[in-house]
Amino acid sequence: MSEQTQKPTSEAAGFRGSRLAGADFITGVLLILFGAAFLAGALNMRVYQRFLISPGFFPAILGVLFIFFGIFLACTSSRRGGCADALRILSPASLKKSFTSPVFKKGGVVFLLILGYVALLGVISFVYLSMAYLLLTFFFLKAARWYWIIPIAIAAPVIVQYVFTQIFRIPMP
Amino acid sequence: MEYFQHIFGMFAAMAKDPWIIALIFGGAVMGLLVGVIPGLTATMALALLINISYGMPLERAVAFLLAVYVGATSGGLCSAIMINIPGTPAAAATSLDGFPLAKKGMGGLALGTGFIASFIGTVFSILIMLTLTPVLYRLAMKFGHWEMFLLALFGIMICGSMSTDKDPIKGWIVGFLGFALSMVGMEEIYAFPRFTFGSLQLKGGIPLIATLIGVFGISEVLGVLQESVPYKIEGKIGRIIPPLGVFRSLLPSVLRSGVIGVIIGIIPGAGEDVGAWLAYDMGKRRSKDGDKFGTGVLEGVVCPEVANNAVIGGAMIPLLTLAVPGSPPAAMFLAAMNLHGVRPGPMLNIENPAFLPMVGAALMCASLAMLFWGLLLAKPMVGILKIKREILLPLVVPLTVIGAYGGGVRIFDVYLMLFAGVIGYVLRQMDYPLAPMVLGLILGPLADVSFRQALMQSRGRVMPLLERPIGLILLAAVAWLIWTGAVRARTYYRKMDAQTE
Numbered sequence: 001m002s003e004q005t006q007k008p009t010s011e012a013a014g015f016r017g018s019r020l021a022g023a024d025f026i027t028g029v030l031l032i033l034f035g036a037a038f039l040a041g042a043l044n045m046r047v048y049q050r051f052l053i054s055p056g057f058f059p060a061i062l063g064v065l066f067i068f069f070g071i072f073l074a075c076t077s078s079r080r081g082g083c084a085d086a087l088r089i090l091s092p093a094s095l096k097k098s099f100t101s102p103v104f105k106k107g108g109v110v111f112l113l114i115l116g117y118v119a120l121l122g123v124i125s126f127v128y129l130s131m132a133y134l135l136l137t138f139f140f141l142k143a144a145r146w147y148w149i150i151p152i153a154i155a156a157p158v159i160v161q162y163v164f165t166q167i168f169r170i171p172m173p
Numbered sequence: 174m175e176y177f178q179h180i181f182g183m184f185a186a187m188a189k190d191p192w193i194i195a196l197i198f199g200g201a202v203m204g205l206l207v208g209v210i211p212g213l214t215a216t217m218a219l220a221l222l223i224n225i226s227y228g229m230p231l232e233r234a235v236a237f238l239l240a241v242y243v244g245a246t247s248g249g250l251c252s253a254i255m256i257n258i259p260g261t262p263a264a265a266a267t268s269l270d271g272f273p274l275a276k277k278g279m280g281g282l283a284l285g286t287g288f289i290a291s292f293i294g295t296v297f298s299i300l301i302m303l304t305l306t307p308v309l310y311r312l313a314m315k316f317g318h319w320e321m322f323l324l325a326l327f328g329i330m331i332c333g334s335m336s337t338d339k340d341p342i343k344g345w346i347v348g349f350l351g352f353a354l355s356m357v358g359m360e361e362i363y364a365f366p367r368f369t370f371g372s373l374q375l376k377g378g379i380p381l382i383a384t385l386i387g388v389f390g391i392s393e394v395l396g397v398l399q400e401s402v403p404y405k406i407e408g409k410i411g412r413i414i415p416p417l418g419v420f421r422s423l424l425p426s427v428l429r430s431g432v433i434g435v436i437i438g439i440i441p442g443a444g445e446d447v448g449a450w451l452a453y454d455m456g457k458r459r460s461k462d463g464d465k466f467g468t469g470v471l472e473g474v475v476c477p478e479v480a481n482n483a484v485i486g487g488a489m490i491p492l493l494t495l496a497v498p499g500s501p502p503a504a505m506f507l508a509a510m511n512l513h514g515v516r517p518g519p520m521l522n523i524e525n526p527a528f529l530p531m532v533g534a535a536l537m538c539a540s541l542a543m544l545f546w547g548l549l550l551a552k553p554m555v556g557i558l559k560i561k562r563e564i565l566l567p568l569v570v571p572l573t574v575i576g577a578y579g580g581g582v583r584i585f586d587v588y589l590m591l592f593a594g595v596i597g598y599v600l601r602q603m604d605y606p607l608a609p610m611v612l613g614l615i616l617g618p619l620a621d622v623s624f625r626q627a628l629m630q631s632r633g634r635v636m637p638l639l640e641r642p643i644g645l646i647l648l649a650a651v652a653w654l655i656w657t658g659a660v661r662a663r664t665y666y667r668k669m670d671a672q673t674e
Binding site for chain 2: 020021023024027031038041045046048050052053054055056057058059062065066069072073076079080103106107110111114115117118121122126130133134137138141142143144152156157160164168169170171172173
């Protein structure tokens with residue numbers, strides 16, 4: 001197996017296990033809430049003749065299943081200190097630490113660039129928007145030197161637009 | 174006999190159409206190139222290139238997409254061997270012996286052997302597919318509402334169990350989340366809008382292609398760009414084509430891995446990576462050189478590569494007969510076929526009898542194209558690994574946007590794709606498998622409608638199920654999966670508890 005994916009040390013595994021316990025607890029609580037909302041939505045659906053054959057029947061079963069799985073996750077993670085870990089994860093200090101970590105910042109900016117790109121899709125033409133998106137992303141990621149970045153960011157959307165509209169006849173956003 | 178004549182006829186017809194040949198060779202090389210890049214899987218390759226097939230006639234779309242599927246599944250072995258980072262999860266087991274071979278200066282030989290093994294695996298699985306599928310069509314015709322419901326449930330349960338080596342319950346949760354997502358939109362019996370919140374856009378349901386592109390495309394872009402590790406190419410590539418004797422001596426391993434691959438392919442949602450790992454593990458145990466596995470033996474490359482490609486044909490069997498995809502890329506293929514008006518399932522053989530021979534012939538041509546490009550471009554493909562992922566991955570985003578938009582020609586689908594991408598990313602970070610979610614999204618409507626129709630038919634009673642032999646077998650299989658999954662989960666949680674203490 002690759003060096004990056006080799007088994008972690010027991011300390012690292014313990015730390016990851018502890019983080020996962022907290023995450024499992026939070027997921028458990030969220031699942032309970034989601035299941036309850038899903039169940040409520042299902043029970044409020046129109047009943048045709050009998051509930052068993054009505055549109056809400058199957059979603060109601062799913063809602064119950066989510067509540068069951070949520071309780072299961074919350075209970076099993078609690079035994080591993082999941083509740084305390086969840087509170088620690090959600091504490092302002094921990095959240096601040098997570099949000100200011102270089103990995104989160106990098107991922108956050110990459111996501112925001114994609115979000116901005118998608119949000120502006122119907123507003124700006126696909127080619128110009130893609131050029132701007134690629135330029136900003138390449139520069140942020142320091143993907144290459146500027147004299148490579150600019151031609152790639154300009155050429156790629158033009159080629160994609162031409163190939164898809166002229167050769168494959170695909171509608172563009 | 175007539176059936177095989179039909180297949181040869183279809184093969185000849187494809188070979189005569191220059192457009193189809195061009196699309197197959199183009200699709201195979203595109204799939205290979207995407208597969209080479211670590212982080213880009215076969216599912217993502219299909220997600221990125223599905224948009225090209227929107228405007229094509231059915232035969233060309235089938236040929237192109239299957240070529241991409243075969244190419245991308247095989248392409249992952251390049252980076253697994255040369256840089257010890259599998260291009261696709263399917264090639265992870267290949268790196269165990271491929272990378273040590275590259276370090277010894279035999280990287281080229283490992284690449285060539287890997288591509289030939291992939292070719293053999295695909296061809297083996299095509300033969301099994303063409304033989305088994307007609308038999309299964311006849312069996313599938315006997316499936317009633319109860320059987321279809323239990324089949325959908327079985328699919329989710331087994332996919333949840335197989336797609337994670339730790340906690341099957343997490344796999345099941347994700348599978349049921351897929352079910353829940355599929356509940357959005359107009360239900361099929363009374364056309365009642367469910368969970369649409371008054372949105373006209375949601376009445377049509379959650380679009381499958383946009384969701385798949387988000388879950389497998391955007392989440393991978395976010396994950397890979399966040400923690401990019403630089404590569405280092407080890408050793409010289411050297412000779413590519415292996416001596417013929419290599420495969421003669423490995424024939425038992427080839428056959429065993431092929432059978433494992435096909436069986437794993439038939440299991441819903443299990444995927445190429447599971448097949449490769451199982452075949453590698455079995456090869457290590459059964460081979461007389463088993464103790465040398467992991468030190469750089471060609472058999473360690475052959476076993477996973479035959480198996481991961483054999484999954485392709487295997488995955489097509491449940492897809493064509495029951496509309497249940499055997500792997501995530503097969504789910505993508507199913508979505509594309511729905512878009513082209515083909516409804517795989519028990520009726521496919523009656524509605525479109527030429528479809529199975531078409532898939533067989535296209536897969537055969539695709540495997541030949543993959544072998545051709547693989548052996549020809551092995552060295553240049555290694556060169557692609559020198560291009561930084563910071564350049565390649567942002568280029569993927571506009572392609573995902575076109576793919577999501579082109580499916581329904583709605584900007585709304587692009588928003589949904591991004592939302593699905595975020596969900597996929599979060600689930601990945603928390604060690605949840607994604608394949609069950611996709612399968613849940615596909616099987617959800619089938620489970621819902623079949624279950625309610627079965628209850629309608631039996632006037633709310635469950636007892637009639639006990640009079641149906643196939644239903645009982647499926648029920649027993651589901652019960653067995655729940656039992657074994659619960660035992661595995663208990664072991665996992667006990668281990669976690671001990672680790673915490």
